[in-house]
Amino acid sequence: MSTNTNHASPADTAVAASAVFDLQKIAASLPDHSDTMLIDTRLTDEPHASSRVFRVYRPVAAHYHATCDEYLSVLSGRAKFFLGEAPPFVAGPGQLIFFKQGTIHGIPKILEEPFVVLAVDTPRRDPSDVHFVDPADGTPESFIQSKRLY
Template identity: 60%
Template sequence: MNDRRSMGSFDIAEIAASLPEHATTLLVDRYLTDRPSASARVFRVYRPTPPHYHAQCDEYLYVFSGRGTFWMGEASTKAEFGPGELLHFERGTVHALPDILEEPLVFLSIDTPRRDPKDVIFVDPKDGTPESFIQQSGGY
């Protein structure tokens, strides 16, 4: 049997199912690819994410499962999202996921260029650190 990852093929449902049911961090991710030009990840969100931004990359989030709310720029732009939708946050754009309406909330993320796991800046530093934000779960 061929290793699908070596061929650039990934079973998102299988990866999503392998993520833990509970986490001490806000989310757990698994890198699929990690190249300088872009990274691809699958991650599950466990708690609402406070306002933050990424200084080094644009983030494209395809909603694989679950439902929630997000806002971009300011809280007054709050809207719902669900499976099959794509959310796009340009680098430096403050965004948040204030509500998880249906679990498991899982995204396929493409980051351009590559997102360093420490590239998360909270608007209010009391909301967390890169270490409290994300935990990596194996992967690439």
């Protein structure tokens, strides 16, 4: 089995035809604290889809993404999560959360840390595509910071 052993961020290198990522190692490399709500590591960054592992450090206010659908697979931790007008639910390891572009969502409370998620965005989500329902709650810059792979 061939694997991509280039440990630079795919955004910084030529696009590989395939890759194998150690999600647990990537999750463990995320820092314990952050000035932003989230820190992510981009795994792939293609026009048709992007993927990343991110850790949530504090509650995330209601927001949406205008350009992509999102799939979130919880890797560790637990958090209260909401999607649109549906009642909040507890998200934990093994759950896959899906929502369409424009769906208002958020994380009002982290219940167990570290809350780490694998995200796949279709098509690719530009890091600036974060729109808070109340603009006073944040900006793309206060929302997320990217970290190099490994």
